[in-house]
Amino acid sequence: MSAVAGTKETPEPGALATPKGLTPETAQTWLKQNGVRQVLAQFVDIHGVAKAKAVPLPHLNAILKDGAGFAGAGFWGSGMKPHHSEYMMRADLGTLGLTPWIPGYASLFGTGLVNDAEHVFDTRNVLAAQVARLAEKGLTLNTGLEPEFMLLRRDETGAIRPFDATDTLEKAAYDYRGLMRARDVLNDLVESLEAVGIDVYQIDHEDANGQYEINFRYADAMTTADQVTYFKMAASEIARAAGAICSFMPKPFARATGNGMHIHFSIADASGRNLFEDTSDPSGLELSEMAYHFLGGVLAHAPALTALLCPTVNSYKRLVVGNDASGTNWAPVFVTYGDNNRTAMVRVPGGRLELRVGDSAMNPYLASAALIAAGLDGIERKLDPGAPHNVNFYELSPAEVAEMGIDVLPQSLAAALRALREDRLFAETLGAGLIDEFTALKQAEWDGYHRHVSDWELNRYLSFF
Template identity: 35%
Template sequence: MDVNGVFKTIEEENISFLDFWFVDIFGELHRVGMPSYAVSEENFENGLEKLDASSIVGFKAVNRSDMILKPDPSTFRILPPDYDNHRKNARIICDIYEGNTTESSRYNRDSRGITHKANQKLTEAGLTHTNWGPEVEFFVFDAINVYPSPYAATHSYGGSGYSIESKESPWSKGNISTAIDIKEGYYPSQPKDTLETFRKDICDDLYQYFGIKIEAEHHEVATSGQCEINLVYDEMTKMADNIVSVKNVVRVKARRRNKVATFMPKPIYGDNASAMHTHQSLWNGKTNAMYDPDDDIAQLSQIGRYYVGGILEHAQALCAITNPTTNSYKRLVPGFEAPVNMCWGMGNRSAAIRVPMYYRNQEKSKRIEYRVPDPTANIYLLEAALLLAGLDGIKRKIDPGSPVEENVYRLSPEKKREYKIGSLPVSLKGALDALKSDMGFLEEVFTKDFLDKYMDIKYKEYVAFAQTPTAWEVSMYTDA
């Protein structure tokens, strides 16, 4: 949709307010609303003088805080109805600029801008576009109670704790018909799956209002409302926009049902965690550059193998972006279907990279699946970083080695050394240290300024976590 189409739709659909969306460097959604009568064509041409960037974490200092939001008319969508259904709203996603709106003034810490710059690197490899298909996993609880308060919990003044309430949980009383035991939540039917209608309502809204096509929805392995929604593949920036929309709709719909949705990877001890497995393919026009029908092993082209090699080469550094929280590393442990080893395989879910092998001789569906990321990642940065790592593999012709078809979790240390299988970081600090020593493949697009600010904030986050006592430690060590 162009600018004229936006104003035509506003008039025809009687849109009251226009919400302008953008994300910060960690992918958190922000918005500012304007009455539709106050929006002009000039706002699209010159941008909105509405952003105090010093108030956004990781953006600008207070003495240089004036920035511009430039709406992208192609992202115009009518939003689902308000609470009482009396007002129609629409949204537009914005790009962020410095004091003017020339392309050279695009703000270097604008996540969407980083995706755009990464996408432009495709031409150097003789490619036209990429397709992406994340699998979004999340939990929906009846309640999360933090004691004595969320602030006290993050500082542990006087102690803290939490409890999770869910009709599906095995620890809840009186829910025999809906209780799902640990690791037994994969594809249950009603009544155990208490969120089937909730997920279908989300899928309906995503398609009706946002034009986002859904491949499938289902309950995931964990108890207590672990959900998964799979999106039909799309190009890079469009898919990143879609993921932002999905996460917002999930949270809003849960809140309206007096539930709480969380994309936190590992909220439940001893159970599976939430991932964001990311499918990706490379294209030159209508030709899938990852497909080679003459390859006897995986029908994966040499370019596809080099791309895999690049991601594995930089996998440890990538974790700082694909798994950006301290909680992320409670997921990346053996025994819960999460990858902990840097290798690739065909249809092998114990490897970091899986080449799906449902069908042979299907050029359209040939892709790789990177199984490391979780849904706390900023999707714009995640896509950009994975693409740059893969393109570095193509440029340097990095061989990923032979695919591993064994269960990697059960390999001995000797076998792992024989197969040259490395390990992913076990903490956020380890991931940040890896990125600090291996950021060259990102710097041209992400810029050193962005990476330095990102790592500075994340190091502080890790330090705060590392010095905060937990209920587990108090229970374990009080009598030590």
């Protein structure tokens, strides 16, 4: 298998990175030099799923100036009907990137417009608005997202199995053989990312059979969200070319850990200085007063935030109280924080925060926007997150956790949506129309699931009575 699909040689890291300061004219020249024939004008729907039109290179200027047109009613969460004006994606040349796994193409993100105004249902616009709130204060949210995924296949019976049939260890985390036997797919993916300048610093086999994580360097929240979208696109197609299924489903198997997407984050000033870090912190966590207040906002809005970080019915098969059937649960549901405590909702690795609740089904733009909104509320109201806890919550009973005054996150999508409706912060900051659209779609998803008769029910009840 070639290192990058369709090529004979592996590009050096950064060899295909987009040059700085391109103009429409120099971009055309550079793209031609790299064999690009079509550019993908891209956005994501409310679920975070990539949508695109392929635009022949001679028409690049048109999508930079006017945008590529889409029927808004044709994708989820646009808030648009068939009689409404066109949804236009006006491309931002600063997001231009090659797609090494599909030679002859490049990718562009941008601003979603309706009637030449920024569309308030476009989640990239929603994140841009929250980023602007920070910018007014001279601040930037830096994030590092860690998307976990599984490489799977269908066996001769149609059942879903790990892509590597020998990946069967009961405790598979960091397994050398599991990592090496999937190396062709993983190497193709890493080399595609590195070629365009995304700095991958770690690849590992996660807890579940067939489960992996590829970590790349943190950036500002918008850049990271774009890179996660790009990563998912690359992973899905590179896996498919190898005959594998790349799944970001939160919990594909009942007896295996799920696919999380932990968010590491901190606030920087205009000089790039980390304002969350304070080595004189008397608690020893190396956090500043700003970091504690931001954390206070995250914890205060945790139930509603969960609906946006864990947005599917399946997400809540991963968010369970106590150790789940896999034996270990890396998806903590306890609304608190601790030093290096992976059983708390928020871990403090020192000078930054790690939100451990979210899963790989999240829309990275919407999740990051909600994180800013919650954190800014904490800063503005000087919210106190309380004391840290460094106990193993999975060894405590629900009564013991309650006695500590610690809440538990919603245990179903329905409960999380109820919290999102009741907590008005996100409607006020991200847009009431967007939150109404999100909750309506997700309520319909819950209703459809709730009415479905599962194999578990048939097996348990068919002859029980």
